Amino acid sequence: MSSTEGKARSAPERQEDVNRRLGRSDVNDLEAIVSVVNTDTDEVIHSVPSEYDTIFTWDYEKAARPKLAKLYEKAKNAQWNAETDLPWETDVDQESLVIANAVANGGFGMGLDFSETPLAKWNEKDWVRLGVESQNWMLSQFMHGEQGALLCTARIVESVPWIDAKYYASTQVMDEARHVEVFNKYLTTKLSGHYPVNTHLRLLLDDILKDSRWDMTYLGMQIMVEGLALAAFGFMFQMTTEPLLKQLLRYVMADEARHVAFGVLSLQEFYPQLSASELRERQEFAYEAAVRMRDRFLQQEVWERLGVAPKKILPLLMQDLPERRQFQSLLFSKIVPNCKKLGLLDAADGWLRDRFTELGVIQFEDWADTGGEYESLDAVSADREVAKSA
Secondary structure, eight states: OOOOOSOOOOHHHHHHHHHHHHTOSSTTOHHHHHTOOOSOTTOOOOOOOOOOOOOOOOOOOTTSSHHHHHHHHHHHHTOOOTTTSSOTTOOOOHHHHHHHHHHHTTSGGGGOOOTTSTTTTOOHHHHHHHHHHHHHHHHHHHHHHHHHHHHHHHHHHHHOSOHHHHHHHHHHHHHHHHHHHHHHHHHHHHSSOOOOOOHHHHHHHHHHHHOOOHHHHIIIIIIIIHHHHHHHHHHHHHHOOOHHHHHHHHHHHHHHHHHHHHHHHHHHHHGGGSOHHHHHHHHHHHHHHHHHHHHHTTOHHHHHHTTOOHHHHHHHHTSOOHHHHHHHHHHHTTHHHHHHHTTOSSSTTTHHHHHHHHHTOGGGTTSOOSSSGGGTTOHHHHHHHHHHHO
16 A cells, blocks of 8 residues: 555556556456465564654643543443453354354355356265364454454554644554454364464555554554454354354444444544645545455455465355345445445545445445444443343
């Protein structure tokens, strides 16, 4: 993603830059998508070179931004302990869980026709193995994404110029550390294996961390990554029958709703100050992030581990099918309305609206944004009230 403000470029030049950064001119080019692979699967330390300003503010007036101050108070009261506030004694039989989830959600394969694919002769054992590997993969990517959020939010504490934002971001650093901890513990003690970070996710996290501007960190992490994570956690919460994971996701979602609200409230104040050229750069940033996150959910590493060439199965999974539209709606149901609320959809010539239309997600623009949703998702406070009255 670009980090150069305000350069005079023509529309075709800017589109060419976007294509170059994505590595393809056709956003649905499957060959290009699956060619992006993680060649460092044994890597333990990953460094991202960057340069940004650390900002002190000597203006300590609290509540100069009342909505951020309210969010900060909510965050202080909604902290929870990953070790003691979840029922870790719950037994998880992963294979039985996969079968139960399939039964509860319409069976294996979502009713798709796999007759012309390598899955045509699969039996239940094969489908169960896919379910197990998909669980391991999904929770692994959640864990990696939460570490990305941990690093990005620590940077926001350093780089945002407002004391109310620094206060709130410091609570999110604690939230993200807890999320990394809790997903790792669930993977290690309840599931059956980890996956390395998906390359599309890693490229996105690298892009966010490389950019020196604090508002780009907000846009990339708080609006795009956290917005999709909130939706993905909600999707998994609906689909799973496992009680420990449901409780874990309820608590993580309560945190994530505040995080997205933090981004919306902060950028709402900042974006009206930007020029059309600067807003166009944010539009490009948001679009590239959306594409990378969509590509990440193709799970090509899972298919490879199962001995199925991704090119053989992904064309079917990428078709415009009702099941795919439903999944996509859940993933982008937070991102699109939040981009609209921030004025990014229709800024300048409406470039981002056109791109989201091409991705097939523009219909979610009028869904509820996340500016105040955190109040209704505050599972921690709700559970404490129940415990008090018991």
